[in-house]
Amino acid sequence: MSYDELYIKSAIRSIADWPEAGVIFRDVTTLFKDPKAMRMVCDAFVQRYMNQPITHIASIDARGFILGSVVAYQLNLPLILIRKKGKLPGDTISQDYSLEYGSAAIEIQTDALEPGAKVLVFDDLIATGGTVLAAISLIRKLGAEVHEVAALIDLPDLMGSQKIQDSNVPVYSLLAYEGL
Ligand SMILES: O=P(O)(O)OC[C@H]1O[C@H](OP(=O)(O)OP(=O)(O)O)[C@H](O)[C@@H]1O
Numbered sequence: 073m074s075y076d077e078l079y080i081k082s083a084i085r086s087i088a089d090w091p092e093a094g095v096i097f098r099d100v101t102t103l104f105k106d107p108k109a110m111r112m113v114c115d116a117f118v119q120r121y122m123n124q125p126i127t128h129i130a131s132i133d134a135r136g137f138i139l140g141s142v143v144a145y146q147l148n149l150p151l152i153l154i155r156k157k158g159k160l161p162g163d164t165i166s167q168d169y170s171l172e173y174g175s176a177a178i179e180i181q182t183d184a185l186e187p188g189a190k191v192l193v194f195d196d197l198i199a200t201g202g203t204v205l206a207a208i209s210l211i212r213k214l215g216a217e218v219h220e221v222a223a224l225i226d227l228p229d230l231m232g233s234q235k236i237q238d239s240n241v242p243v244y245s246l247l248a249y250e251g252l
């Protein structure tokens with residue numbers, strides 16, 4: 073099934089100089105408020121992944137949770153949460169990273185995945201790729217394999233999707249914004 077790229081883009085608001093000067097923030101809250109756009113996006117991902125050998129969906133805190141959970145539900149797959157530091161109870165491993173506007177650390181529970189799991193990583197947006205690369209590192213440390221990274225938006229000029237592909241992980245995004 074195809075999706076209407078222009079319609080989806082029209083549902084995403086762009087805000088200049090937020091959260092800091094020079095960043096054009098791609099605000100998906102307006103997409104989440106638009107059921108037609110949200111359905112188009114989720115259906116496109118479900119269509120792509122319905123017959124692929126994926127065992128788990130790993131979604132990234134916080135915007136990645138929203139799309140990842142819908143797709144996991146539709147595909148009847150287990151949902152794994154990769155969270156900002158200090159939010160997950162029990163045994164965790166942690167990875168520091170930097171992103172387009174700062175630095176942070178994310179964590180995964182050590183019992184979230186078994187060796188051999190084939191994981192689809194889900195986030196809303198790839199900019200520098202720092203966040204997704206940190207998630208890939210955590211998943212690999214647990215002995216699992218990253219099947220692909222899925223994102224609604226890619227900002228290719230920031231080279232994140234290229235860096236992810238250079239680490240031998242395919243990337244699939246529905247939209248790209250040229251420039252920042
Ligand atoms: O490719 P990068 O340069 O790493 O940037 C992309 C990340 O930045 C945003 O998350 P943010 O940390 O702002 O968190 P949020 O989802 O909680 O808003 C976005 O949701 C991605 O996870």
Ligand SMILES: Nc1ncnc2[nH]cnc12
Pocket residue numbers: 095096097098099171172173197199200252
């Ligand atoms: N330009 C941007 N818009 C929204 N989320 C982002 N995360 C990193 N860069 C971003």
